Amino acid sequence: MKDSMIKFLDEQQQSFYDISTYIGENPELGHEEFKSSKILAENLAQHGFQVETGVCGLETAFEATYDSGVPGPIIGFMCEYDALPEIGHACGHNLIGTMGIAAGIATSKVLKETGGKVIVFGTPAEETKGGKVTMAEQGLFDQLDAAMMVHPLHSYVKSGTSLAMDAIQFEFFGRPAHAAASPEQGINALDAVIQTFNGINAIRQHVTSDTRIHGIIPEGGKAANVVPEYAVAQFYVRAKTRGYVNDLVKKVVAIAEGAAMMTGARMEMSHYELSYDNMVTNEGLSDVFTQQLEALGVDSSEIMDNRDGSGSLDMGNVSLVCPAIHPYIKICNELYSCHTTEFRDAALSEQGKEAMMLGAKAMALTAYELLTNPDVLEKIKNEFAKSKK
Known part of the structure; x- marks a missing residue:
């Protein structure tokens, strides 16, 4: 046969x-x-x-x-x-x-x-x-x-x-203002995105060697003289096992929450693609x-x-x-x-x-x-x- x-x-x-x-x-x-x-x-x-x-x-x-x-x-x-x-x-x-x-x-x-x-x-x-x-x-x-x-x-x-993978999106909502005339009236959503990237970079020493965290900024403001009221960061978080990815995501979310607190912005987290095991x-x-x-x-x-x-x-x-x-x-x-x-x-x-x-x-x-x-x-x-x- x-x-x-x-x-x-x-x-x-x-x-x-x-x-x-x-x-x-x-x-x-x-x-x-x-x-x-x-x-x-x-x-x-x-x-x-x-x-x-x-x-x-x-x-x-x-x-x-x-x-x-x-x-x-x-x-x-x-x-x-x-x-x-x-x-x-x-x-x-x-x-x-x-x-x-x-x-x-x-x-x-x-x-x-x-x-x-x-x-x-x-x-x-x-x-x-x-x-x-x-x-x-x-x-x-x-x-x-x-x-x-x-x-x-x-x-x-x-x-x-x-590698198991989660696709995570963080949206930050701030308050616009003239970046030169009245910056003190604004809340910079882009600053929250940047602090999120900085925080993730800081944990790279403390994760397993199979970990991969990489991201982009698809939205970061419209004009240099306007305090960005809205900014977005997207990341792939990957590792060998689903369990470890779940732990990593908790850390990454905590970093984004901290960035929102530091800047005064509001943060919303979502998955922009489905999770792979x-x-x-x-x-x-x-x-x-x-x-x-x-x-x-x-x-x-x-x-x-x-x-x-x-x-x-x-x-x-x-x-x-x-x-x-x-x-x-x-x-x-x-x-x-x-x-x-x-x-x-x-x-x-x-x-x-x-x-x-x-x-x-x-x-x-x-x-x-x-x-x-x-x-x-x-x-x-x-x-x-x-x-x-």
């Missing part, structure tokens, strides 16, 4: 190439991916999946299910398809989305023999207000025995970690995927060990509710970084498309192992249960 899955993907290769090219050439920002989600959902429907669009109140999200009707494992594949402003699919989400449906459809072709169920999730806006966060909160992934996605990169890398790779599931990658011809010496991510992924939220992996697959020979025009072009290249199909095959074969080998699945589930304690 493994051979039949590979044969199917080889026969349908051009169709999947065309889909990834279409998405790549029609980049859409997060929660605006109408063309991308539509072409992915339509292709799944053509292959017998029951597709529900607009799930969890997210207009460009979807849940596509293929149920064998026979009890068995439930395997989930994640699709991403949002682009970046100005530079398009410079993170290769055109490949990720197509890879997800290709793996899901290939797996569906053997379900009559194996039993079980396959669900392909369309998860919008990974780059900003991650759709997986909302979908995880509403319980869509609780049913899964395993969840997978593969991300393009310049190397093969095993699934690793990512840290990625917890299921090593058992990761091992199965790596074995399939090697069986497909990738030399073990080419596959790098777990990547300790310095960024944040909404796949982290998935990994806390079911066993999950987020490995990387090589799409170019040069060390192009994600979020660059060079990487965008690599994601549209022939090499990128070939890598996409390799990733789809490895995920499909991994799913087959889980569907047919209860001992392997039990080991994966036991590892996940221990990680929750």
Whole structure:
């Protein structure tokens, strides 16, 4: 049956190439991916999946299910398809989305023999207000025995970690005044923002080395001769674990409150993006995927060990509710970084498309192992249960 899955993907290769090219050439920002989600959902429907669009109140999200009707494992594949402003699919989400449906459809072709169920999730806006966060909160992934996605990169890398992250906004409200004629009548909201930055810089010596706190001032006043009555600071607060991020946020909020007291301004705090949890790779599931990658011809010496991510992924939220992996697959020979025009072009290249199909095959074969080998699945589930304690 493994051979039949590979044969199917080889026969349908051009169709999947065309889909990834279409998405790549029609980049859409997060929660605006109408063309991308539509072409992915339509292709799944053509292959017998029951597709529900607009799930969890997210207009460009979807849940596509293929149920064998026979009890068995439930395997989930994640699709991403949002682009970046100005530079398009410079993170290769055109490949990720197509890879997800290709793996899901290939797996569906053997379900009559194996039993079980396959669900392909369309998860919008990974780059900003991650759709997986909302979908995880509403319980869509609780049913899964395993969840997978593969991300393009310049190397093969095993699934690793990512940083938990909160996106925090502080708004400060002061009182305007002429900055030269009557400054004593004003309350400077920008001063409160500056003191917040200074306070955060002062705690950097006293946080763990994995901590990242970085911010901007999107609003700081309108004219130099007017005391700013309104100013805004936005920060990402990141660290290895959700618990430590929660502690850090308390400290950062206290700093902003102190800055408001010092200047006489009023402060309001909010989250301007959804919070991402840290990625917890299921090593058992990761091992199965790596074995399939090697069986497909990738030399073990080419596959790098777990990547300790310095960024944040909404796949982290998935990994806390079911066993999950987020490995990387090589799409170019040069060390192009994600979020660059060079990487965008690599994601549209022939090499990128070939890598996409390799990733789809490895995920499909991994799913087959889980569907047919209860001992392997039990080991994966036991590892996940221990990680929750």
